[in-house]
Amino acid sequence: MQSTDYNFRLKDSIVGLQFLFVAFGALVLVPILTGLNPNVALFTAGLGTLLFQLVNRKTVPPIFLASSFAFIAPIIYGVKTWGIAGTMSGLFAAGLFYVILSFIVRLRGSGFLHKLLPAVVVGPVIMTIGLILSPVAVNMAMGQLADGTVIVEFPVAITVSLITLAVTVLVTLMGKGIFRLLPILCGIFSGYVVALFFGIVNFDAVTNAAWFAMPAFVAPEFNWEAIIYILPIAIAPAVEHIGDMLAISNVTKKDYLQEPGLKNTLLGDGIATSAAALFGGPPNTTYSEVTGAVTVTKAFNPAIMTWAAIFAIVLAFVGKLGGFLSTIPMPVMGGVMLLLFGIIASIGMETLIKEKVDLADPRNMIIVSMILVFAIGGMTFNFGGVAFSGIGLGAIVGIILNLVLPKTKHFDGY
Secondary structure, eight states: OOOOSOOOOTTHHHHHHHHHHHHHHHHHHHHHHHTOOHHHHHHHHHHHHHHHHHHTTTSOOSOOEEEOGGGHHHHHHHHHHHHHHHHHHHHHHHHHHHHHHHHHHHHHOTHHHHHHSOHHHHHHHHHHHHHHHHHHHHHHHTTBOTTOOBSSOHHHHHHHHHHHHHHHHHHHHHOOGGGGGOHHHHHHHHHHHHHHHHTOOOOHHHHHSOSBOOOOOOOOOOOHHHHHHHGGGGHHHHHHHHHHHHHHHHHHTOOTIIIIIHHHHHHHHHHHHHHHHHHTOOOEEEOHHHHHHHHHHOOOOTHHHHHHHHHHHHHTTBHHHHHHHTTSOHHHHHHHHHHHHHHHHHHHHHHHHHTTOOTTSHHHHHHHHHHHHHHHTTOEEEETTEEEEHHHHHHHHHHHHHHHSOOOGGGTTO
C-alpha cells in the first residue's frame, strides 16, 4: 500500500488494530501515571484522531493522536492540587493555544514558531519535564509514595521494577520488527508476570468491573490557576509536533508541512486536545510510536488510522479492560518510568545538539541555565494571587530572556 490517498477498505481494519496495539502501552501509561481514567484516554484518543482527520480531510497524514508524555508532570500536579475537573480546564486551554498558534502560522508562516520558540528555549524546557518527574519514578520503583508511605516492601518492589526496566531496555536496544516498537508494552508485561509471582497483584478491580460500561467522563471546571500553570507547558509538544510532521513526511515521501500544512495540523491537534479535556482525557498529540510502525509496515493509507481510532473508541466501553489496567502494580510502572523520564530529559539535550546550540555563547548559557534552575529549583512568582512555578515558569523565563537578551557580539556569526 504505497499511496497516501484516503482509501477506506475493510481489510485495513486488521492493520489498524495493529497500530492501536503499537500505541496502546504508551497510550494508557499516561492516564495510569496521572490518575486519569484509561478508558476515557482510549475514547479521547480515538475521537481526537477522527477530529484531526476531519480538519485535514483534503490531505490526511497517516498518524494517530494519543496521550502526550510532556503533560505527565503538570497533570500529576494538577490532579493533586485542583482535582481532575480543574486540571481539565488547563488542558482545554492548552488545546486553544495550539489553535491560536495555527492561526498565527496561517498569517505569519511557520518561521514565526522557530523565532519565538528556538531550540535554546525548547531543549531545556523538555529537559525539565523529565528531570522534575524523576523523583516520582524513583519512589514508585521503590514501592512508596512521596511522603515515604510504603505500598510494596522495598526488596520486592525494587526487584520487580528493575526487571521491568531491564526488559524495556533490552527490547529497545535489541528488538526487531514490530517488537522494537513495543518496548514499553514488553516491559510492563514482564514486570506484571514477576509481580504475579510475588503476589502483589490485586484483581478486585477486574472482578468488580462490568464487561460493558460508560467511561468515567469528567467535565472541566474553570480554574485560572490550572490554566496559567499548564498553558506554558504546551510549548514543548507544539514544537515536537513539527518534528513529528517532518518525520511522517520523510517516511511517506510527501511534504505535509506544505499540504495540509502546519496551519491545519496544529489546528487538528488543538481541537483534539480541547475535545479530550471536555471528557476528562489527557491531551492528544501526534504519536511517534505509530510513525515508527508506519515506517516498518509501509502502510501509508490514512484510513488505517481511522480503523485504529474506531477500535480505540469501542475498547473504551469495555469496563473489564479499565479494571485490568488498574491492577498493574506501582513498581511495574515505576520501572518503566525510570527509563521514560530519563529519555524525555535526553530528548531535550538532543534538541540542543541537533540544532547546534553553542553553549559557549554566554547568551545561550544564561537562557539554558535560568530555565533549568527556575523550573527545577522550585522558584515561585505570585501575580494577582496566581502562582507561576515549575516547568511553566521555566518556559516563560526562557521565552522572555530569548526575546530581550542582546546577542553576544563575539558570537554574532552563530
